[in-house]
Amino acid sequence: MVAVEADFGARKISVDLPDHSTVIEFQNPKFLDDPDAEVISALQKPISSPPLAELVRPGMTVAIGFDDPTRPPLPWQTILPKVIDVLTRGGIKDKDISLICANGAHRKWFPDELKRFLGDELFDRFWPIGQVINHDCQNPDGLSLLGTTERGGYVEHNRRFVEADLSIYVGTVSATYVGGYSGTGAVTGLASANSLASHHAHRFWHHPKSTTGDHRTMMYRGMKAEVHDYMEKAMGKRIFYVNSVVGVGGQMAGVFAGYSPEVEAPCWDLADTFSVYPSPQADVMVIGLSNWFAYGEADNTLIAAIGCLNPARIWLNRPILREGGVVIGLNPSAGQIDSTMYPSYQEVIDLYDRHHDISDLAEHELEISSRPDYLDLYENGNSYHPRHPFWLMYIGHYTLQRAAAVIMAGTKNPGAFRKLGITPCRDFDHAWQTATKIVGQSPTTVAAPTFWTRRQFKFDVADA
Incomplete structure (x- = not known):
């Protein structure tokens, strides 16, 4: 096994991955001299x-x-x-x-x-x-x-x-x-x-x-x-x-x-x-999630979720995650949403929990986005527009459908992630055991331990 330092909220943790794992971190180019x-x-x-x-x-x-x-x-x-x-x-x-x-x-x-x-x-x-x-x-x-x-x-x-x-x-x-x-x-x-x-x-x-x-x-x-x-x-x-x-x-x-x-x-x-890095197609992807990226803090359930879900979309040649693979995100997310800054997020998550598929949410987008209380918070309260969480859910749908499991390792609020179709695990070791039960004991593993703290990049996936 090889020890890899990965983002885990505000700190780093060491995770043990198979020796043959591919670990990719964004490397800076030569910057302009003047x-x-x-x-x-x-x-x-x-x-x-x-x-x-x-x-x-x-x-x-x-x-x-x-x-x-x-x-x-x-x-x-x-x-x-x-x-x-x-x-x-x-x-x-x-x-x-x-x-x-x-x-x-x-x-x-x-x-x-x-x-x-x-x-x-x-x-x-x-x-x-x-x-x-x-x-x-x-x-x-x-x-x-x-x-x-x-x-x-x-x-x-x-x-x-x-x-x-x-x-x-x-x-x-x-x-x-x-x-x-x-x-x-x-x-x-x-x-x-x-x-x-x-x-x-x-x-x-x-x-x-x-x-x-x-x-x-x-x-x-x-x-x-x-x-x-x-x-x-x-x-x-x-x-x-x-x-x-x-x-x-x-x-x-x-x-x-x-x-x-x-x-x-x-x-x-x-x-x-x-910005393009060669990679094998992964049975398991391991994604480090810092405490803040994209649209705010990873304690926010939906922000932490897209941290797990979205890297699998950035591939060239063929999908980075094989059909039926597993994604493991690393973060101690509290799974709590600030209702003043993200007023419609929780309602949209709750709607998804009552539907069979993310695509069904589209039926509610106009209704939720027209709510006077949400619009007032957007106009006058420096809040995200009520439509915003719908789009995040649509983007994440791809990985939820492609993966056999998406796991949030270390979350403090398991139920919050279950509502999104994400499997909570108490720590990385538990997440790895869950993943290998699905894909086997010697999976092709691709880790992006600093995907959100450095810069996003593209996985150039080799032919089979």
Whole structure:
């Protein structure tokens, strides 16, 4: 046996795995020697677009969308000042520059959180004049309905962003369980709840062409591209993107600017060089779960659950988890949900407990998402939108169906995870015994002990 140090909430634990196990941890690429200079160069020599300075005219209104603080702040604190400097030199006044936190259906962020994310200088410059705002995916006054795509994508997005003379989006590109790689953040981060629901539906998340890490072929990314194309045509202008390709802590390996989709290819090519790891197909996957990742603390039942379920979606060539395999997540989760920050989560979990299949939840999505008490908490209480847990459940459905068992090892609240179809075990040894009863005594084992604390990556699964 080989001892592997794995994330387990706020600490590490040592787990004994078979000697032939494959242990994968994200390894940082070479980072940029001079990120500031590279950002300036990207703005001066963008892909398929004139230089940013040539797009600027005095008196313009400019909207800058940026990924929300579920990500490390370093790229935005590096890029945004350079973008704003170009705008200022071009004659744009501060009162005509909007900084829009693209939180999609995530919660709205408190001022102190936005200040930490943007940095003191930008926040103190733009917040007092009302030019730093949280996107609101629900309030129709702040949204602009542009139409519907051929496949039913509802194109309704942030009004300030849509109606600005110049629309800019600053985001990051890294491996993710939705889309293969992140990018084109305006489509999701600045969308209305109805727009998000049109491409976050169960029929997209669970479609075989979406349960993969291949960004070039997956159905969900194709739907995003369709919405993006419609959005730009309806706006009558292109969106200028500044994408950084990042490693641990948001450190930058590259930065590219220009129009989408052209700007995406070099981002993907660079990310492929350090985000794809060879792996056998697993009988057992072991996933370390830290105390905070994705959308909050792992004491939250649903957040801990997606920590177990979602890594199995990020594969290339063939599925990382064999049919009938086992996933073991490691976390002492309390299985408790903060009803002020995640007000609809528990009700959605309880609904699932009363249904045979996650797909049946779709019948309740509109009803739950229209509840006045939930919407008031979203609008005024910095809570997640009531639709959010439905989408997490849809995404997790793939692994729950593929695996013979998904196990949460170490949870303090066994019943909370049973409601989600996840088997609780008191510790890793008990979980391993349970797994080997299902898959045999010498399973092909793939461990990702720091999957959530370092960076997500793609499993490139070898042929049989």
